Amino acid sequence: MASKVSALQAHRQAVVTPLAALILAVSVGVGLSAFGRGATPAWHAVAAASFSLLLLTTVAMIVAAVTVALSASSAPAASLVQAEEPLLLPPRLPMIRRDAPFIVVLGTAPKSGTTTLARNLAAIVATEGRSLRVPGQRPRPLCLLDWPDALGADAIGVARYLAAHPTGIPDDVVDLAVPQSNGVEVLPIADGGPNAYQLRQLLPILRRYYDLIVLDLKKDDHWLIDTAMELADAVIVTSLPAPGLQAAIAQWSTRIWALGFEGKSVLTLNRRSVRDPPTPRYRFQFGLELPDDPAIAQPDGLRAAPMGSASPAARRLRAAVHLLLPDLFPEGGR
């Protein structure tokens, strides 16, 4: 019984409003019975309309019963969506039309979902895109993940390599990237990752070998972040829609505006639910909202699980990636 009541919590308006209307109707009926019996022209009009109203109600009830019965019999046994999805604004994103785009994913706070977003963005391109360089082949995206021991890759090895090549990075840095089964290659940049100067050198090299470069940046290194934003074709600032994070979003907005990067920066509100209050856009020109998706589990050792095709967040992100990178998809982002 308790579970049924909790199931109706989300639909309380379907119960409360008719009950209120019923109370109102009974009150009106009692009032009219007590004070206005057979005296007014309105009373006669009500009596005359009762038959047609009754007929109309009967028809509506029959149609409703048939529709509900059909719908209930054709509904899937178990729905993938267990809670109501929030009504999200349509994505507003810049269009990147260049070879080997470079996308930077930043977070306003820890656990904003930057790694999940970066990985899934690259995975969508790797599994659904088309390479512009080699016809008939999928694109080859690279994820620079701020994640020690990311997916079997060796972050310490990368750090040592970069320390050994402080000013000139050779092409064989791509040998350190670890290919994943979905076609994405991962290069961990956790501790001792590239500094801003090395990032400038690294990017032209990576652009020669990859169709898309996604940088997941969590470091509190202002020089590196500013350089990454300067070099990026799109900056995705990820935040949870919590009211406590609005100050952080405002700070990022001001910083991006001061640097003049607002034309390529996207505010991404991650894990939005129905209960979340609306978040202001501040000075961001572009915005993306992703729904909260319980299918994306993030246990400690297994974070950033890939999104499934039935996931609402994955559907939303897929549409956004097609808009953002139209040249990497056969239909040109439509």
Next chain:
Amino acid sequence: MALWLTLASLWLLFVLLVPKRGFGTISERLRQTGRGDRMYLFGPPPQLGSGHLAAVGGETVRLIEIGLPLYILGLRAEAQGQRQRATAVVVSEPPTPAPKAHPSRPRQYVMPPMAWRREWEAMLQREEHETSLAEVSTIPLPVGPPSTSSPLLTIRTLGTFQLLYQDEDLAPKLLTRPTLCFIWLYLLSHSALEPAAPVHRQLLAEELSPGLNGEQQRTRLRHRLYAYHRILPPAIAQRIRLEGDVVRLEPAGTSFDVASLRRTADEWASGTGLLPQDVVTEVESAIAICDGEYLPLWDELEEKLTESRGAAGDLVQSVRQLVQDIQVRLLLRLSQHHQARRELPRMVPLLEEVLRRRPDRQDVVSRLVAAYRQTGQVSRAEQLETTHRPEFTRTRGTQDT
């Protein structure tokens, strides 16, 4: 009775037809549901249990929530969205995944098997016997510089060895003749160090055949120079100029990477202050090029040909040192540019690299310590001061006075 029937009908019509929530968002919800962006117009039906009756109950709640007309429209949009999602998932013919990226390796020269080399030597010997020395002396060797209208010969020696002429790499052809390759690279290295100075024939003959007497050395060199112009492509062969007793590599019509680096360093490294933006790019590119070792194949070639008995190895080593010096000069110049622009974070890695290559440069230590302090890296500054304490204190004391 009529009153109660009327009121009951009105109430039932209200319950069945009127939406109870989300009045302002209905059209957007219908659009998103139809596109497949949402599964349901509002939320999924409540799970009131298992079985058909529970499903009917859940759907009834949804119907009451949004009213019959919207419920029917919503069902239609949900079915449409489901079809959209189904077609989006199906991929007609998935393309092949991209293979793992691998760096494009520079082609490294591998010495041919000795059997091949002996065959070449025998062939050369036969041809030399057929041609008399008198004929050799009458061979017209080019005297003037090559025509300026001919295409450039691009010589790349740092980290690789390439001779690019009209989109063709002639280096493999030269490398198949190790002796001729040795002569060519010796003259090239000499021109890298002293562009205007020619090499005396006797010196070249000694380097080519160390251990033989002077006459044998000169004869062997003469034979090789003859073979040079006969066997090798003209684009390479015509670069060797014979002028009496001296030989030199003609720089006209060539683009030599070491010479270009030297020009860049001479032109820009001596100044101070800001650099033009295009020059910054040029200098950064030059610094990157300097990372490659000059003629990486040389040591193997020299070992096989002369067993490293001559002084040619020292010549190549001098060029390698020259390239390192150029890189350090350019790094320092670029750091001055960043300092002038108050871009200290960009200056720091340059100075660190200079210090790694030249740990004895106390002026660089002082600049780096100051840069660390100005960028808030106090602990690194103190660590560097501690490492270079005696020298640093002395330098700072000298500067203070």
